[in-house]
Amino acid sequence: MQLLCVEPAAMPRPKVISRKKATARTEPAAFVDDADAYSIEEFCRRHRLSVQLFYKLKDEMPRTFNIVKRRLISREAAARWRAEREAAGLCSATEQSA
Incomplete structure (x- = not known):
């Protein structure tokens, strides 16, 4: 008895019908800047931090x-936090140069 090796025909790739739609996380910058308070996720995105680092x-x-x-984090609390981090x-930097 002899076995035949038959290769399956290559299947064409499916066509892309639509692209992913924007989610709620991709809000316009103007909308986030007008907010009086930020969620932790918005605060972290705005300050380029990970949520894990925020909780750590x-x-x-x-x-x-x-x-x-x-x-939530108020706009004022975020501004104070930025000023403290800058200070x-x-x-x-002053201590290192001395």
Whole structure:
């Protein structure tokens, strides 16, 4: 008895019918900038931090407040946090150069 080796015919790739639609995470920058408070995810995206780093360094992050089940960061708290980080960066740079 002899076995025949038959290769399957190459199947064509399926056509792409549509592209992924934009999700809620890809909000326009103007919409996020107008907000009086940011979610933790928005704050992290805006400051180019990971959410994991936010929770890891939670004591060094801005104060948050709760509204129902959401945890938010006010625009003012974010501005204070940025000013503190900038001041800390200036102090460490001065100490290193001395």
